[in-house]
Amino acid sequence: ALTIGIVGLPNVGKSTLFNALTRNNVLAANYPFATIEPNVGVVSLPDPRLAQLAEIFGSQRLLPAVVSFVDIAGIVKGASEGEGLGNKFLANIREAEAIAQVIRVFDDPDVVHVDGKVDPSSDMETINTELILADMQTIEKAIPRVEKAVKLKQREAAELNAIKAAQAVLERGDTIFSSIKSDKLEMEHLKELGLLTAKPFIYVFNVDDAVLGNPERQEELRALVAPADAIFLDAKLESDLVELDEDEAREMLEMSGQEESGLDQLARVGFHTLGLQTYLTAGPKEARAWTIHQGDTAPQAAGVIHTDFQRGFIKAEVVHFDDLMEAGSMHEAKAKGKVRIEGKEYVMHDGDVVEFRFNV
Numbered sequence: 001a002l003t004i005g006i007v008g009l010p011n012v013g014k015s016t017l018f019n020a021l022t023r024n025n026v027l028a029a030n031y032p033f034a035t036i037e038p039n040v041g042v043v044s045l046p047d048p049r050l051a052q053l054a055e056i057f058g059s060q061r062l063l064p065a066v067v068s069f070v071d072i073a074g075i076v077k078g079a080s081e082g083e084g085l086g087n088k089f090l091a092n093i094r095e096a097e098a099i100a101q102v103i104r105v106f107d108d109p110d111v112v113h114v115d116g117k118v119d120p121s122s123d124m125e126t127i128n129t130e131l132i133l134a135d136m137q138t139i140e141k142a143i144p145r146v147e148k149a150v151k152l153k154q155r156e157a158a159e160l161n162a163i164k165a166a167q168a169v170l171e172r173g174d175t176i177f178s179s180i181k182s183d184k185l186e187m188e189h190l191k192e193l194g195l196l197t198a199k200p201f202i203y204v205f206n207v208d209d210a211v212l213g214n215p216e217r218q219e220e221l222r223a224l225v226a227p228a229d230a231i232f233l234d235a236k237l238e239s240d241l242v243e244l245d246e247d248e249a250r251e252m253l254e255m256s257g258q259e260e261s262g263l264d265q266l267a268r269v270g271f272h273t274l275g276l277q278t279y280l281t282a283g284p285k286e287a288r289a290w291t292i293h294q295g296d297t298a299p300q301a302a303g304v305i306h307t308d309f310q311r312g313f314i315k316a317e318v319v320h321f322d323d324l325m326e327a328g329s330m331h332e333a334k335a336k337g338k339v340r341i342e343g344k345e346y347v348m349h350d351g352d353v354v355e356f357r358f359n360v
Protein backbone atom coordinates (compact mmCIF):
# COMPACT_ATOMS: atom_id res chain seq x y z
CA ALA A 1 0.00 0.00 0.00
CA LEU A 2 1.08 3.60 0.48
CA THR A 3 4.04 3.19 2.74
CA ILE A 4 7.03 5.37 3.36
CA GLY A 5 10.26 3.52 4.14
CA ILE A 6 12.37 4.82 7.02
CA VAL A 7 16.11 4.55 6.49
CA GLY A 8 19.17 5.97 8.23
CA LEU A 9 22.54 5.08 9.71
CA PRO A 10 22.67 3.16 12.99
CA ASN A 11 22.16 5.21 16.18
CA VAL A 12 20.41 8.16 14.56
CA GLY A 13 17.09 7.53 16.33
CA LYS A 14 15.18 5.38 13.83
CA SER A 15 13.95 2.86 16.40
CA THR A 16 13.02 5.62 18.80
CA LEU A 17 10.95 7.33 16.10
CA PHE A 18 9.53 4.04 14.96
CA ASN A 19 8.45 3.10 18.45
CA ALA A 20 6.58 6.37 18.64
CA LEU A 21 4.89 5.49 15.36
CA THR A 22 3.82 2.03 16.45
CA ARG A 23 2.75 3.03 19.95
CA ASN A 24 0.46 5.63 18.55
CA ASN A 25 -2.27 3.56 20.23
CA VAL A 26 -5.25 5.63 19.28
CA LEU A 27 -4.90 4.24 15.81
CA ALA A 28 -4.33 0.60 16.52
CA ALA A 29 -7.98 -0.23 17.08
CA ASN A 30 -9.20 1.28 13.83
CA TYR A 31 -6.27 0.29 11.67
CA PRO A 32 -5.52 -3.29 12.71
CA PHE A 33 -2.92 -3.84 9.99
CA ALA A 34 -0.66 -1.51 11.88
CA THR A 35 -0.37 -3.89 14.77
CA ILE A 36 -0.14 -7.05 12.70
CA GLU A 37 2.95 -6.05 10.77
CA PRO A 38 5.73 -5.56 13.28
CA ASN A 39 7.70 -3.26 11.00
CA VAL A 40 4.78 -1.01 10.05
CA GLY A 41 3.73 2.07 12.00
CA VAL A 42 0.94 4.46 11.12
CA VAL A 43 0.16 8.09 11.79
CA SER A 44 -3.10 9.78 11.09
CA LEU A 45 -3.26 12.87 9.01
CA PRO A 46 -4.52 15.65 11.29
CA ASP A 47 -7.84 16.81 9.83
CA PRO A 48 -10.02 19.22 11.80
CA ARG A 49 -12.72 18.93 9.11
CA LEU A 50 -13.76 15.51 10.42
CA ALA A 51 -15.00 16.83 13.75
CA GLN A 52 -17.02 19.51 11.96
CA LEU A 53 -18.55 16.95 9.63
CA ALA A 54 -19.38 14.70 12.56
CA GLU A 55 -21.34 17.53 14.10
CA ILE A 56 -23.51 17.97 11.02
CA PHE A 57 -24.08 14.25 10.44
CA GLY A 58 -24.14 13.15 14.07
CA SER A 59 -21.30 10.72 13.34
CA GLN A 60 -20.20 8.55 16.24
CA ARG A 61 -16.55 8.26 15.35
CA LEU A 62 -13.89 9.95 13.30
CA LEU A 63 -11.57 8.06 10.99
CA PRO A 64 -8.75 10.18 9.63
CA ALA A 65 -6.60 9.22 6.66
CA VAL A 66 -3.36 7.52 7.61
CA VAL A 67 0.15 7.33 6.30
CA SER A 68 2.07 4.18 7.07
CA PHE A 69 5.76 3.82 7.61
CA VAL A 70 7.90 0.74 7.25
CA ASP A 71 11.11 0.33 9.18
CA ILE A 72 13.90 -0.52 6.76
CA ALA A 73 16.86 -1.38 8.92
CA GLY A 74 20.24 -2.36 7.59
CA ILE A 75 21.89 0.42 5.70
CA VAL A 76 25.55 1.05 6.54
CA LYS A 77 28.56 2.34 4.68
CA GLY A 78 29.66 -0.18 2.06
CA ALA A 79 26.27 -1.90 2.07
CA SER A 80 26.03 -1.85 -1.72
CA GLU A 81 29.47 -3.47 -2.16
CA GLY A 82 30.39 -7.09 -1.70
CA GLU A 83 27.22 -8.92 -0.85
CA GLY A 84 25.27 -5.93 -2.00
CA LEU A 85 22.41 -4.39 -0.09
CA GLY A 86 20.61 -7.24 1.66
CA ASN A 87 17.77 -8.82 -0.28
CA LYS A 88 15.26 -8.07 2.43
CA PHE A 89 16.45 -4.51 2.57
CA LEU A 90 16.09 -4.10 -1.18
CA ALA A 91 12.66 -5.74 -1.27
CA ASN A 92 11.41 -3.50 1.56
CA ILE A 93 12.73 -0.34 0.05
CA ARG A 94 11.45 -1.19 -3.46
CA GLU A 95 7.95 -1.62 -2.05
CA ALA A 96 7.96 1.74 -0.32
CA GLU A 97 6.48 4.65 -2.27
CA ALA A 98 8.79 7.19 -0.70
CA ILE A 99 11.87 7.23 1.49
CA ALA A 100 12.17 9.07 4.78
CA GLN A 101 15.78 9.42 5.77
CA VAL A 102 16.47 10.00 9.46
CA ILE A 103 19.54 12.12 10.07
CA ARG A 104 21.10 12.70 13.44
CA VAL A 105 21.63 16.27 14.47
CA PHE A 106 21.24 15.83 18.24
CA ASP A 107 24.42 15.85 20.23
CA ASP A 108 24.76 13.32 23.02
CA PRO A 109 28.12 12.06 24.27
CA ASP A 110 26.38 8.89 25.51
CA VAL A 111 25.21 7.91 22.03
CA VAL A 112 28.04 6.75 19.81
CA HIS A 113 28.10 8.01 16.25
CA VAL A 114 29.17 5.35 13.73
CA ASP A 115 31.63 7.76 12.10
CA GLY A 116 32.81 9.31 15.34
CA LYS A 117 31.11 12.68 15.00
CA VAL A 118 27.73 14.24 14.37
CA ASP A 119 27.82 15.49 10.78
CA PRO A 120 24.44 15.64 9.03
CA SER A 121 25.73 16.28 5.52
CA SER A 122 28.27 13.47 5.72
CA ASP A 123 25.60 11.04 7.03
CA MET A 124 23.27 12.02 4.26
CA GLU A 125 25.99 11.46 1.72
CA THR A 126 26.81 8.03 3.15
CA ILE A 127 23.21 6.85 2.84
CA ASN A 128 22.62 8.42 -0.54
CA THR A 129 25.87 6.97 -1.89
CA GLU A 130 24.71 3.45 -1.04
CA LEU A 131 21.36 4.01 -2.74
CA ILE A 132 23.05 5.65 -5.74
CA LEU A 133 25.49 2.74 -6.10
CA ALA A 134 22.59 0.27 -6.01
CA ASP A 135 20.86 2.26 -8.77
CA MET A 136 24.04 2.42 -10.85
CA GLN A 137 24.21 -1.37 -10.74
CA THR A 138 20.59 -1.58 -11.87
CA ILE A 139 21.29 0.77 -14.77
CA GLU A 140 24.50 -0.97 -15.83
CA LYS A 141 22.55 -4.21 -16.08
CA ALA A 142 19.72 -2.59 -18.00
CA ILE A 143 21.68 -0.71 -20.63
CA PRO A 144 22.91 -3.66 -22.77
CA ARG A 145 19.38 -5.07 -22.76
CA VAL A 146 17.79 -1.80 -23.83
CA GLU A 147 20.54 -1.14 -26.41
CA LYS A 148 19.80 -4.46 -28.02
CA ALA A 149 16.07 -3.77 -28.08
CA VAL A 150 16.69 -0.39 -29.69
CA LYS A 151 18.80 -2.03 -32.44
CA LEU A 152 16.00 -4.49 -33.07
CA LYS A 153 13.58 -1.55 -33.22
CA GLN A 154 11.60 -3.03 -30.34
CA ARG A 155 12.21 0.09 -28.33
CA GLU A 156 12.75 3.75 -28.98
CA ALA A 157 16.11 5.45 -28.78
CA ALA A 158 14.51 7.98 -26.44
CA GLU A 159 14.24 5.30 -23.76
CA LEU A 160 17.91 4.54 -23.94
CA ASN A 161 18.77 8.24 -23.84
CA ALA A 162 16.61 8.72 -20.75
CA ILE A 163 18.38 5.88 -18.99
CA LYS A 164 21.79 7.29 -19.92
CA ALA A 165 20.77 10.71 -18.64
CA ALA A 166 19.84 9.08 -15.33
CA GLN A 167 23.18 7.30 -15.28
CA ALA A 168 24.99 10.64 -15.67
CA VAL A 169 23.07 12.06 -12.71
CA LEU A 170 24.06 9.10 -10.52
CA GLU A 171 27.67 9.23 -11.68
CA ARG A 172 28.02 12.78 -10.47
CA GLY A 173 26.65 11.67 -7.09
CA ASP A 174 23.12 13.04 -7.20
CA THR A 175 19.87 11.21 -6.57
CA ILE A 176 17.35 10.91 -9.39
CA PHE A 177 14.57 12.49 -7.30
CA SER A 178 16.55 15.66 -6.63
CA SER A 179 17.47 15.97 -10.33
CA ILE A 180 14.14 15.34 -12.06
CA LYS A 181 13.52 19.04 -12.73
CA SER A 182 17.08 20.30 -13.09
CA ASP A 183 18.01 17.57 -15.56
CA LYS A 184 14.61 17.30 -17.23
CA LEU A 185 14.65 13.56 -16.65
CA GLU A 186 12.02 11.63 -18.59
CA MET A 187 10.63 9.63 -15.71
CA GLU A 188 8.17 7.61 -17.80
CA HIS A 189 11.16 5.85 -19.40
CA LEU A 190 12.78 5.13 -16.03
CA LYS A 191 9.74 3.68 -14.23
CA GLU A 192 10.35 0.03 -15.06
CA LEU A 193 13.84 0.15 -13.56
CA GLY A 194 12.45 0.73 -10.08
CA LEU A 195 15.34 3.00 -9.15
CA LEU A 196 15.60 3.59 -5.41
CA THR A 197 16.72 7.20 -5.66
CA ALA A 198 13.84 8.01 -8.02
CA LYS A 199 11.43 7.70 -5.11
CA PRO A 200 10.38 10.89 -3.35
CA PHE A 201 12.69 11.64 -0.41
CA ILE A 202 11.81 13.26 2.89
CA TYR A 203 14.59 14.18 5.29
CA VAL A 204 13.81 13.81 8.97
CA PHE A 205 16.31 15.70 11.07
CA ASN A 206 16.43 14.28 14.57
CA VAL A 207 17.32 17.34 16.57
CA ASP A 208 17.41 18.50 20.17
CA ASP A 209 15.73 21.47 21.87
CA ALA A 210 18.34 23.91 20.69
CA VAL A 211 17.60 23.25 17.02
CA LEU A 212 13.83 22.98 17.50
CA GLY A 213 13.99 26.58 18.65
CA ASN A 214 16.48 27.76 16.04
CA PRO A 215 14.87 28.54 12.66
CA GLU A 216 18.18 29.70 11.18
CA ARG A 217 19.90 26.39 11.84
CA GLN A 218 16.83 24.67 10.40
CA GLU A 219 17.12 26.71 7.22
CA GLU A 220 20.77 25.69 6.86
CA LEU A 221 19.82 22.04 7.18
CA ARG A 222 16.87 22.46 4.86
CA ALA A 223 19.18 23.93 2.23
CA LEU A 224 21.30 20.77 2.35
CA VAL A 225 18.44 18.63 1.08
CA ALA A 226 16.43 20.96 -1.17
CA PRO A 227 14.42 20.42 -3.32
CA ALA A 228 13.39 17.50 -1.09
CA ASP A 229 11.19 18.26 1.93
CA ALA A 230 12.67 18.37 5.42
CA ILE A 231 11.11 18.08 8.84
CA PHE A 232 12.59 18.65 12.28
CA LEU A 233 11.67 16.58 15.28
CA ASP A 234 13.09 15.24 18.51
CA ALA A 235 12.59 11.47 18.38
CA LYS A 236 12.90 11.13 22.15
CA LEU A 237 10.27 13.80 22.71
CA GLU A 238 8.00 12.07 20.18
CA SER A 239 8.28 8.76 22.00
CA ASP A 240 7.32 10.54 25.24
CA LEU A 241 4.40 12.36 23.60
CA VAL A 242 2.66 9.18 22.48
CA GLU A 243 2.53 8.02 26.11
CA LEU A 244 0.53 11.07 27.19
CA ASP A 245 -3.13 11.92 26.84
CA GLU A 246 -4.14 14.63 24.41
CA ASP A 247 -4.09 17.57 26.82
CA GLU A 248 -0.80 16.64 28.41
CA ALA A 249 0.76 16.10 25.00
CA ARG A 250 -0.42 19.51 23.82
CA GLU A 251 1.07 21.12 26.89
CA MET A 252 4.39 19.38 26.43
CA LEU A 253 4.50 20.41 22.78
CA GLU A 254 3.83 24.01 23.69
CA MET A 255 6.63 23.90 26.20
CA SER A 256 9.01 22.78 23.48
CA GLY A 257 7.84 25.63 21.27
CA GLN A 258 6.21 23.46 18.61
CA GLU A 259 2.78 23.88 17.12
CA GLU A 260 2.54 20.37 15.79
CA SER A 261 4.06 17.05 16.85
CA GLY A 262 6.79 15.54 14.71
CA LEU A 263 4.54 12.60 13.88
CA ASP A 264 1.83 14.96 12.62
CA GLN A 265 4.40 16.78 10.52
CA LEU A 266 5.63 13.48 9.19
CA ALA A 267 2.09 12.55 8.13
CA ARG A 268 1.43 15.91 6.54
CA VAL A 269 4.72 16.17 4.65
CA GLY A 270 4.57 12.49 3.69
CA PHE A 271 1.11 13.00 2.29
CA HIS A 272 2.26 15.97 0.27
CA THR A 273 5.40 14.24 -0.97
CA LEU A 274 3.38 11.26 -2.15
CA GLY A 275 1.03 13.51 -4.14
CA LEU A 276 -2.00 12.45 -2.12
CA GLN A 277 -5.22 14.18 -1.12
CA THR A 278 -8.35 13.22 0.78
CA TYR A 279 -12.03 13.22 0.17
CA LEU A 280 -14.63 12.81 2.91
CA THR A 281 -17.66 10.68 3.65
CA ALA A 282 -20.00 11.11 6.57
CA GLY A 283 -23.02 9.42 8.14
CA PRO A 284 -24.37 8.60 11.58
CA LYS A 285 -21.74 5.89 12.06
CA GLU A 286 -18.58 7.68 11.05
CA ALA A 287 -17.00 10.70 9.45
CA ARG A 288 -14.07 9.51 7.45
CA ALA A 289 -11.25 10.79 5.27
CA TRP A 290 -10.17 8.62 2.35
CA THR A 291 -6.82 8.74 0.66
CA ILE A 292 -6.58 9.26 -3.09
CA HIS A 293 -3.97 10.56 -5.52
CA GLN A 294 -4.21 14.08 -6.85
CA GLY A 295 -5.99 13.84 -10.20
CA ASP A 296 -7.99 10.71 -9.35
CA THR A 297 -11.47 10.47 -10.88
CA ALA A 298 -14.70 9.74 -9.00
CA PRO A 299 -14.73 5.99 -9.85
CA GLN A 300 -11.09 5.69 -8.70
CA ALA A 301 -12.02 7.42 -5.47
CA ALA A 302 -14.96 5.03 -5.02
CA GLY A 303 -12.56 2.12 -5.55
CA VAL A 304 -10.66 3.10 -2.41
CA ILE A 305 -13.75 2.26 -0.35
CA HIS A 306 -14.41 -0.97 -2.19
CA THR A 307 -13.38 -2.32 -5.60
CA ASP A 308 -17.07 -3.10 -6.27
CA PHE A 309 -17.84 0.59 -5.91
CA GLN A 310 -15.41 1.37 -8.70
CA ARG A 311 -16.67 -1.38 -10.99
CA GLY A 312 -20.33 -0.56 -10.44
CA PHE A 313 -19.90 3.21 -10.27
CA ILE A 314 -22.96 5.13 -11.50
CA LYS A 315 -22.54 8.64 -10.13
CA ALA A 316 -21.39 10.64 -7.17
CA GLU A 317 -23.23 13.23 -5.14
CA VAL A 318 -20.61 15.83 -4.32
CA VAL A 319 -20.52 18.92 -2.15
CA HIS A 320 -17.33 20.69 -1.22
CA PHE A 321 -16.61 20.78 2.51
CA ASP A 322 -16.44 24.59 2.55
CA ASP A 323 -19.82 24.92 0.81
CA LEU A 324 -21.38 22.42 3.18
CA MET A 325 -20.07 24.31 6.20
CA GLU A 326 -21.31 27.59 4.82
CA ALA A 327 -24.77 26.10 4.24
CA GLY A 328 -24.79 24.40 7.63
CA SER A 329 -26.59 21.22 6.54
CA MET A 330 -26.96 18.91 3.55
CA HIS A 331 -30.53 20.10 3.18
CA GLU A 332 -29.47 23.77 2.96
CA ALA A 333 -26.56 22.94 0.67
CA LYS A 334 -28.98 21.20 -1.71
CA ALA A 335 -31.40 24.11 -1.57
CA LYS A 336 -28.56 26.45 -2.51
CA GLY A 337 -27.60 24.25 -5.46
CA LYS A 338 -24.21 23.39 -3.97
CA VAL A 339 -24.68 19.64 -4.17
CA ARG A 340 -23.68 18.37 -7.60
CA ILE A 341 -24.22 15.07 -9.37
CA GLU A 342 -20.95 14.04 -10.99
CA GLY A 343 -20.20 11.25 -13.43
CA LYS A 344 -17.30 8.96 -14.37
CA GLU A 345 -15.07 11.74 -15.68
CA TYR A 346 -15.22 13.91 -12.58
CA VAL A 347 -11.77 14.72 -11.15
CA MET A 348 -11.87 14.77 -7.36
CA HIS A 349 -10.86 17.74 -5.21
CA ASP A 350 -9.39 17.66 -1.76
CA GLY A 351 -12.26 18.19 0.68
CA ASP A 352 -15.06 16.88 -1.52
CA VAL A 353 -17.79 15.37 0.65
CA VAL A 354 -19.15 12.46 -1.34
CA GLU A 355 -21.84 9.87 -1.53
CA PHE A 356 -21.44 7.29 -4.30
CA ARG A 357 -24.22 5.54 -6.23
CA PHE A 358 -23.30 2.21 -7.67
CA ASN A 359 -24.57 -1.13 -8.98
CA VAL A 360 -23.42 -4.29 -7.28
Ligand code: GDP
Nearest residue numbers: 010011012013014015016106108111234235236
Ligand atom coordinates in the same frame (compact mmCIF):
# COMPACT_ATOMS: atom_id res chain seq x y z
P1 GDP B 1 18.72 3.61 15.52
O1 GDP B 1 19.92 2.75 15.60
O2 GDP B 1 18.83 4.61 14.41
O3 GDP B 1 17.45 2.87 15.50
O4 GDP B 1 18.75 4.54 16.84
P2 GDP B 1 17.95 4.40 18.19
O5 GDP B 1 16.57 4.88 18.04
O6 GDP B 1 18.16 3.04 18.77
O7 GDP B 1 18.72 5.49 19.06
C1 GDP B 1 20.08 5.31 19.45
C2 GDP B 1 20.28 6.01 20.78
O8 GDP B 1 20.07 7.42 20.63
C3 GDP B 1 19.30 5.56 21.86
O9 GDP B 1 20.01 5.49 23.08
C4 GDP B 1 18.29 6.68 21.91
O10 GDP B 1 17.71 6.82 23.17
C5 GDP B 1 19.11 7.90 21.53
N1 GDP B 1 18.31 8.92 20.87
C6 GDP B 1 17.41 8.77 19.86
N2 GDP B 1 16.86 9.93 19.51
C7 GDP B 1 17.42 10.86 20.33
C8 GDP B 1 17.25 12.28 20.47
O11 GDP B 1 16.46 12.92 19.75
N3 GDP B 1 18.02 12.89 21.41
C9 GDP B 1 18.90 12.21 22.19
N4 GDP B 1 19.63 12.86 23.09
N5 GDP B 1 19.06 10.87 22.10
C10 GDP B 1 18.33 10.21 21.18
